[in-house]
Amino acid sequence: MSKDKAHLRASFIELMAKSAERKGHTPIAGRIIGLLLFDGQPYSFSQLATELGVSRGSISSNTRHLIQQGNIQRVEREGDRQDYFEISHSALQSMLGTLSEEMDHTAKEVELIVDQLEEDGTDTKERLRGCAVFHRSVAEGIAHALTRMREFNLLGCKKPD
Amino acid sequence: MSKDKAHLRASFIELMAKSAERKGHTPIAGRIIGLLLFDGQPYSFSQLATELGVSRGSISSNTRHLIQQGNIQRVEREGDRQDYFEISHSALQSMLGTLSEEMDHTAKEVELIVDQLEEDGTDTKERLRGCAVFHRSVAEGIAHALTRMREFNLLGCKKPD
DNA sequence: GCGATTGTTCATTCAAGACTGAACAAAGAG
DNA sequence: CTCTTTGTTCAGTCTTGAATGAACAATCGC
Numbered sequence: 477m478s479k480d481k482a483h484l485r486a487s488f489i490e491l492m493a494k495s496a497e498r499k500g501h502t503p504i505a506g507r508i509i510g511l512l513l514f515d516g517q518p519y520s521f522s523q524l525a526t527e528l529g530v531s532r533g534s535i536s537s538n539t540r541h542l543i544q545q546g547n548i549q550r551v552e553r554e555g556d557r558q559d560y561f562e563i564s565h566s567a568l569q570s571m572l573g574t575l576s577e578e579m580d581h582t583a584k585e586v587e588l589i590v591d592q593l594e595e596d597g598t599d600t601k602e603r604l605r606g607c608a609v610f611h612r613s614v615a616e617g618i619a620h621a622l623t624r625m626r627e628f629n630l631l632g633c634k635k636p637d
Numbered sequence: 638m639s640k641d642k643a644h645l646r647a648s649f650i651e652l653m654a655k656s657a658e659r660k661g662h663t664p665i666a667g668r669i670i671g672l673l674l675f676d677g678q679p680y681s682f683s684q685l686a687t688e689l690g691v692s693r694g695s696i697s698s699n700t701r702h703l704i705q706q707g708n709i710q711r712v713e714r715e716g717d718r719q720d721y722f723e724i725s726h727s728a729l730q731s732m733l734g735t736l737s738e739e740m741d742h743t744a745k746e747v748e749l750i751v752d753q754l755e756e757d758g759t760d761t762k763e764r765l766r767g768c769a770v771f772h773r774s775v776a777e778g779i780a781h782a783l784t785r786m787r788e789f790n791l792l793g794c795k796k797p798d
Numbered sequence: 799g800c801g802a803t804t805g806t807t808c809a810t811t812c813a814a815g816a817c818t819g820a821a822c823a824a825a826g827a828g
Numbered sequence: 829c830t831c832t833t834t835g836t837t838c839a840g841t842c843t844t845g846a847a848t849g850a851a852c853a854a855t856c857g858c
Contacts, residue, residue, distance in 0.1 A: 481754065481761075488750050488765065495743050500659050502846060516764055521805070531848050536806055557856070558804070568771045582656050589649050593642065600642075603677055604649065610729045621778055663816060682835070692818050697836055718826070719834070 485514050499571065504530055505538045509547060512563035518551050520558040546570040569622055576618040583611035646675050660732065665691055666699045670708060673724035679712050681719045707731035730783055737779040744772035 477485075489510035496506025507528050512519060519527065525535045539561055542548045547567045551560045564570065586608040593601045638646070650671035657667025668689050673680060680688065686696045700722055703709045708728045712721045725731065747769040754762045 478755075478757070481757070484750050484753055488747070491743070491746050491750070498661050498739060500661065504847080513764060513768060514761060516760060522803095532805070533807080533849070534847055537847095540806090568768065572775065578659060582652070585652050586649070589645050589652070592645055594639075596639070596642070599677060600675055603674060607674060607729065614733065617782055621775075665817080683833090693835070694819070694837080695817060698817095701836090 488514050499575070501541075502538060504528065504534050505542055505547075508535075508538055508542060508561075509563065509567060512548060512561065513567070516563070518553075518560040518562040520556075520560050522558065524561065545574055566626070569625055572618055572622055576615045576622065579611050579615035579618070583608050583615055586611060649675050660736075662702075663699060665689065665695050666703055666708075669696075669699055669703060669722075670724065670728060673709060673722065674728070677724070679714075679721040679723040681717075681721050683719065685722065706735055727787070730786055733779055733783055737776050737783065740772050740776035740779070744769050744776055747772060 489507050492510030492513070493503040493506040496509065497503050508524060511524070511527060521532070521535060521539070524539070525532050528535075539548065539559075543550065543561075546564055547570050548561045549564050551562050553560055586604060590601060590604045590608055593604065595601060650668050653671030653674070654664040654667040657670065658664050669685060672685070672688060682693070682696060682700070685700070686693050689696075700709065700720075704711065704722075708725055708731050709722045710725045712723050714721055747765060751762060751765045751769055754765065756762060
């Protein structure tokens with residue numbers, strides 16, 4: 477790898493780290509995504525630890541989390557009992573999915589409160605209902621865009637997962 | 638205010654605090670939004686501090702931040718030199734706007750890296766380009782939905798700001 | 799069996815940043 | 829002018845949770 481490319485790779489990985497942090501994830505999770513996305517090849521558990529210079533404990537918890545929300549996936553290699561990880565085909569979409577779920581969750585909580593509020597002449601209930609509707613709309617909007625994206629990928633893309 | 642409503646109000650304020658935290662804002666910023674949104678009336682600088690039980694320093698920095706991104710706005714009261722704040726009509730939309738800007742920012746940074754990458758036989762550049770396009774699409778999608786919302790509000794709503 | 803390797807768990811450490819509160823400037827009120 | 833009120837600033841404190849690393853169970857090779 478050229479020195480230039482190595483530098484760009486480091487930049488990209490750090491960018492993903494910061495982006496992840498802003499979305500409420502850990503920097504290490506972002507770096508794992510960045511590394512796998514940039515290189516486009518599977519990395520073993522230990523390789524991730526050494527390559528990123530972090531503890532195996534961190535790799536363990538972060539990969540578990542990333543797998544759980546579909547950002548990366550485990551791949552097996554014959555004659556090797558190590559775990560290998562690769563970027564999921566729908567890694568970026570999965571991040572959006574998490575966002576949608578969060579909005580949906582907030583919507584549900586607000587709706588719960590709205591249901592318990594009794595009409596008392598004030599327009600509190602109306603305002604909060606607007607708040608709930610807003611969150612639900614955004615959640616559904618993202619979910620909708622997401623399915624559209626997936627359909628597009630299935631039709632136009634080469635990898636069928 | 639009924640005891641029940643007071644309890645629901647506290648729940649809602651705490652919900653907004655947590656929601657704000659997940660979005661990378663401070664809990665206090667969320668509580669200010671929650672309080673103003675629930676009660677639907679302006680609060681003075683000092684009232685905010687005492688009502689939420691936080692320091693005036695926190696109110697100062699948080700209100701500045703919230704005004705800057707259009708979540709709340711200053712209102713004046715004749716014969717009172719205190720600052721009053723009320724929830725902005727487009728508070729919720731503003732939050733989405735921030736999200737869109739963040740995605741746009743990330744898109745720009747990825748594009749910058751992509752531009753510096755030279756073709757070298759690998760498909761790194763292609764993958765990163767996909768990453769950039771994704772972020773840009775989401776940013777534009779949100780921005781688009783936002784303008785649609787604003788138009789709808791202008792047409793169908795009572796408050797013209 | 800034994801040692802090496804792999805991944806998980808959890809108590810501890812550490813750092814980022816939220817929050818405080820004292821000091822401050824500005825602007826009435828008296 | 830002096831005292832009060834109002835909002836800002838910033839150095840210091842405190843809290844949260846990310847990261848570590850030692851201990852552990854499981855599995856492999858020998």
